[in-house]
Amino acid sequence: MANKLIKHHLFWPLSVLAALLLFNLLYSPDFFRIVVRDGNLYGSLIDILNFGAPLILVSIGMTLVIATKGIDLSVGSVVAISGAVACLIVSQASDQSAMGVIWTAIASSLLLAVLLGVWNGVLVSAARIQPIIATLILMVAGRGIAQLITSGQIITVSSAPYQFIGAGSFLSLPFSIFIVGAVLLIAALLARKTALGLFIESVGSNPRASRLAGLRSGTVILSVYMFCSLCAGIAGIILSSNVSSADGNNAGLWYELDAILAVVIGGTSLNGGRFYLMGTVVGALIIQTLTTTIYMIGVPPEITLVVKAFVVLAVCLIQSEAFRKSIMHRWKKRKYPAEQEVATHAS
Amino acid sequence: MKKRFSAAAFALTLAALLVSACGNGGTAVNNGGSEKPAGQDSANTGAAGGGTITMGFSQVGAESGWRSANTKSIQESAKDAGIDLKFSDAQQKQENQIKAIRSFIQQKVDVIAFSPVVESGWDTVLKEAKDAGIPVILTDRAVDSADKSLYRTFIGSDFVEEGRKAGRWLVEQYKDAAEDINIVELQGTTGSAPANDRKAGFEEIIAENPKLKVIASQTGDFTRAKGKEVMQAFLKAHKDIDVLYAHNDDMALGAIQAIEAAGLKPGEDIVIISVDAVKDGMQAAADGKINFIVECNPLLGPQLMEAVKAVVEGKEVEPRIVTNETTFTSEEAKAALPTREY
Numbered sequence: 001m002a003n004k005l006i007k008h009h010l011f012w013p014l015s016v017l018a019a020l021l022l023f024n025l026l027y028s029p030d031f032f033r034i035v036v037r038d039g040n041l042y043g044s045l046i047d048i049l050n051f052g053a054p055l056i057l058v059s060i061g062m063t064l065v066i067a068t069k070g071i072d073l074s075v076g077s078v079v080a081i082s083g084a085v086a087c088l089i090v091s092q093a094s095d096q097s098a099m100g101v102i103w104t105a106i107a108s109s110l111l112l113a114v115l116l117g118v119w120n121g122v123l124v125s126a127a128r129i130q131p132i133i134a135t136l137i138l139m140v141a142g143r144g145i146a147q148l149i150t151s152g153q154i155i156t157v158s159s160a161p162y163q164f165i166g167a168g169s170f171l172s173l174p175f176s177i178f179i180v181g182a183v184l185l186i187a188a189l190l191a192r193k194t195a196l197g198l199f200i201e202s203v204g205s206n207p208r209a210s211r212l213a214g215l216r217s218g219t220v221i222l223s224v225y226m227f228c229s230l231c232a233g234i235a236g237i238i239l240s241s242n243v244s245s246a247d248g249n250n251a252g253l254w255y256e257l258d259a260i261l262a263v264v265i266g267g268t269s270l271n272g273g274r275f276y277l278m279g280t281v282v283g284a285l286i287i288q289t290l291t292t293t294i295y296m297i298g299v300p301p302e303i304t305l306v307v308k309a310f311v312v313l314a315v316c317l318i319q320s321e322a323f324r325k326s327i328m329h330r331w332k333k334r335k336y337p338a339e340q341e342v343a344t345h346a347s
Numbered sequence: 348m349k350k351r352f353s354a355a356a357f358a359l360t361l362a363a364l365l366v367s368a369c370g371n372g373g374t375a376v377n378n379g380g381s382e383k384p385a386g387q388d389s390a391n392t393g394a395a396g397g398g399t400i401t402m403g404f405s406q407v408g409a410e411s412g413w414r415s416a417n418t419k420s421i422q423e424s425a426k427d428a429g430i431d432l433k434f435s436d437a438q439q440k441q442e443n444q445i446k447a448i449r450s451f452i453q454q455k456v457d458v459i460a461f462s463p464v465v466e467s468g469w470d471t472v473l474k475e476a477k478d479a480g481i482p483v484i485l486t487d488r489a490v491d492s493a494d495k496s497l498y499r500t501f502i503g504s505d506f507v508e509e510g511r512k513a514g515r516w517l518v519e520q521y522k523d524a525a526e527d528i529n530i531v532e533l534q535g536t537t538g539s540a541p542a543n544d545r546k547a548g549f550e551e552i553i554a555e556n557p558k559l560k561v562i563a564s565q566t567g568d569f570t571r572a573k574g575k576e577v578m579q580a581f582l583k584a585h586k587d588i589d590v591l592y593a594h595n596d597d598m599a600l601g602a603i604q605a606i607e608a609a610g611l612k613p614g615e616d617i618v619i620i621s622v623d624a625v626k627d628g629m630q631a632a633a634d635g636k637i638n639f640i641v642e643c644n645p646l647l648g649p650q651l652m653e654a655v656k657a658v659v660e661g662k663e664v665e666p667r668i669v670t671n672e673t674t675f676t677s678e679e680a681k682a683a684l685p686t687r688e689y
Contacts, residue, residue: 028584037610044583051576143438152436153415154571154597156627167604243571243601249409249438250570295580301537301566 009267013282016265016315020289027297040169044292050242052288053166053176054079054235056281058255059262060187061231063280064224066263068204069272070124070131072225075259077142078116078232079252083240084149085109087157096159105162106237113233114226116142121225125218139256146248155246166241176238183231188277197275200224204272258287265315286315400659401431403451405461407488408439413595413623417462417487417645424648430655439536441465445472452479458655462487462503465538473497482658486651488540495666499658502650502668504643506541510548512641512674513592513620517553520618524558528589531581532564533574533602535594541643542566545594545622562588567598574601582609593621596628596640603636614638614677624675626687632680640680644670 005011024031024044034043058075065072089105090096116138123134157163168175191197202210203220211217232252240246264270265286266279290311299307317323402425409415418434425432433456435447441464451459452475459481463469469490476483477497487503521528530553535542546564553559563581567574574597581588582605591606593599599621603613613619613636621628624642631637647670657664675683 030583042609044580047576047579047583051579147409147436150409152409152418154409167608239572243575243604245571247409247570247572250568251572291576292580295565295577296584298563298565298584301534301564304537304566 009276010279010282012319013266013279013286016318017282017286017289020286020293020311024289024293024296031296036172039172041172044296046174048285048288048292049177050174051292052285053174053180054239054252055255055258055262055288056180056284057183057231057235057238058252059259059266059280059284060184060277061228062256062259063263063266063268063275063277064187064191064200065131065228066260066268066270067200067272067275068221068224069207070221070224071135071260071270072120072228073132073135073256074116074120074138074142075228075232075235076252076255077139077146078113078229079236079239079255080146080246080248080250081116081142081149082109082113082233082236083251084146084155084236084246084248085112086162086237087155087240087246088149090157090159090162091155096157097161099161102159102161106165109237110230110233113229113236117226117229118222120229121222124225125221143249146251148248150246150248152248157244157246159244162241163244164241166238167244176242179234179238183234184277184281187227191275191277196220201273201275204274206273259284261312262287265319267319399429399431400458400655401433401454401456402458402460402655403433403435403447403454403456405435405437405444405447405451405459407437407444407462407464409436413597413625413643413645416625417647420646420648421486421651422648424652428652428656430652437464439464441468448472448476452476452481455479456481457659458482458484460484460486460651460655463490463540464488464536466491466540466543467538470494470497484651484654484658486647487645500654500664500666500668502647502654502670504670504672506544506643507548507551509541509622509641509643509672510545510550511552512548513545513622513639514549514552516639516674517559517590517592517618517620518556521556521559524556526558528559529585529587530559530561530590530592531578531585531588532561533567533577533591533593533598534564535566535569535598537566541622542594549592561592567593567601569595569597571597571601574598575605576601578602578605579608582606582611588617590618590620593619596621596623596625596631596637599637600627600631603631624680624687626684629675629680629684629687632675632677633684635677637680638677640675642672642674644672 031044034041034045036042058079062072062075086105086109089108090101093101095101120135120138123129123137124131164175166176170178191200199215199220202215203217207217236252239251262283263280265283266276266281268275268279290308294304294307404421406418407414409418422432422434433451433454437444437447444461444464448459448461449472459476463485466489470492473483473492474497483498485498485501485503489501532546534546550561562585565577567577574593578601591599591602593602599619603619606613606617611617619637620639621637622641622643624640628637628640632640650668650670654664654668
């Protein structure tokens with residue numbers, strides 16, 4: 001039973017998350033306190049979910065791309081572009097709070113995000129460019145595009161309905177959590193209740209064999225890149241709405257790396273062929289909890305990144321089976337040195 | 348075997364082609380960008396001879412409204428002064444900036460001006476500029492090089508003084524305080540001159556009053572999103588925050604949203620001091636959400652162009668040019684708001 005538990009793919013990610021939360025509990029017991037303020041839940045855990053929402057979204061998309069043995073470096077730029085487009089449309093409207101304007105803004109920025117996904121997908125599936133290079137193009141160019149859209153300025157919007165997306169509350173919880181829940185549900189249903197998940201995994205483990213088996217590998221690859229960009233687009237809207245402004249230069253900066261890290265912590269291999277959506281969600285939560293923890297305990301900004309790096313290193317080592325085995329081996333050896341000696345003499 | 352060899356040869360050829368293509372691209376930019384007669388080896392002599400002055404400018408990025416106003420001022424005043432501006436955005440990364448400066452040196456511009464992303468690590472590239480005979484002007488942020496001959500002048504605000512101004516106002520406000528005043532600080536980008544200096548100046552002044560205590564200090568990278576995120580964590584970790592000192596308006600604006608989400612009144616429950624005075628910040632000050640803003644004037648374009656011309660003509664320039672700046676309380680912000688340019 002215990003063995004089965006340890007073998008479960010969520011065991012290690014969840015234990016790391018639990019360890020982080022336990023550390024916070026010991027450090028400041030208030031960490032878990034959730035109070036009701038103005039009818040909304042309010043506390044550190046809620047913050048982690050709210051600020052973590054964009055990262056979780058991006059990571060979900062990234063998981064599917066990585067499952068096809070691909071990678072999407074352009075998500076951070078897509079985040080910036082979609083936020084910029086949405087804020088630009090809202091800011092130019094005569095009545096910023098009109099629902100028509102908000103829907104137009106959301107629809108156009110998501111459409112643009114999907115188109116950017118098509119661009120990535122076509123480069124990877126039709127032009128056969130290596131995913132890391134194909135998406136690097138948009139990663140670099142995308143920042144420029146976002147700045148062109150905002151003309152290098154920070155666009156500030158004052159629209160209550162737009163702000164609701166990222167900062168509003170629904171049923172006493174941040175609205176962004178529901179968006180994440182919906183996307184996760186759709187992704188999980190598509191991946192696990194239809195054959196799509198199997199297609200993605202088979203393309204990831206061997207695209208050629210999948211094609212010979214009658215699978216349209218190209219279409220599968222194209223669609224995962226589109227989905228990944230769409231997720232990044234939604235994340236961009238949430239991020240820009242959370243602070244009511246679009247920042248072409250900084251929105252979603254380094255998101256691609258955090259997302260890849262979340263996917264890997266979640267147990268999905270970069271070699272493709274296998275993916276764990278829930279693992280990714282836990283991975284993203286670990287990253288966000290770590291960030292919040294660092295702010296709470298007052299790590300000096302100069303060494304914040306070093307602390308982060310050490311935790312990530314520890315997480316990755318714990319996840320590595322080879323490392324765990326060698327530790328176990330050494331530990332056993334050290335415990336019974338006499339026994340070992342007897343064993344060698346006997347033989 | 349043969350096949351593998353030909354593949355390697357192909358790759359080599361391709362690489363060689365790529366390298367030469369890059370080289371061609373570089374010269375093309377050079378020729379197209381500057382309108383100097385051919386055959387000049389020194390950029391300096393050419394400009395003094397009456398041709399158009401070419402200036403390479405490397406900007407930090409577009410991380411805030413302040414920076415955008417700064418960029419606009421430099422671009423517009425360069426146009427007015429008839430200076431050919433090669434503008435490069437470093438996106439907050441030092442390596443991008445070093446690359447940009449090296450490419451300016453290659454392009455033989457007449458003057459290089461830049462706002463350093465961080466303070467340290469500039470000696471090598473500045474020496475390269477010096478060896479190439481191209482004068483360097485620093486704007487807005489300083490470098491910590493011991494060798495002052497690496498640059499001609501530094502135009503910009505005195506960040507330490509800005510920190511002091513913020514500190515003085517706070518000391519004045521709480522001179523009769525009976526109990527401890529808890530201050531939280533949102534720092535700028537770690538390692539940047541404004542973050543280091545605004546922190547130092549502020550600490551220097553508030554040290555006069557032992558009741559004023561900085562209980563938490565964390566970087567918000569000068570952005571709204573980070574300012575909001577860090578402030579949310581501060582509000583959870585510390586029950587009794589009296590004062591917020593933000594190194595720029597954007598972080599303060601993000602923090603205001605966090606404070607409001609916590610059910611507190613920015614400007615009343617938590618006194619907010621900020622630096623920069625960009626339009627959104629001034630608006631918040633006029634609304635009473637920010638109590639005190641220390642101005643940091645981004646419109647240094649005209650002063651920069653004057654210095655550029657003086658340097659190219661070989662005149663002596665002051666090694667330190669300070670921009671004119673003031674401070675705003677809520678009332679003053681309300682009065683000044685309609686006439687603000689940025």
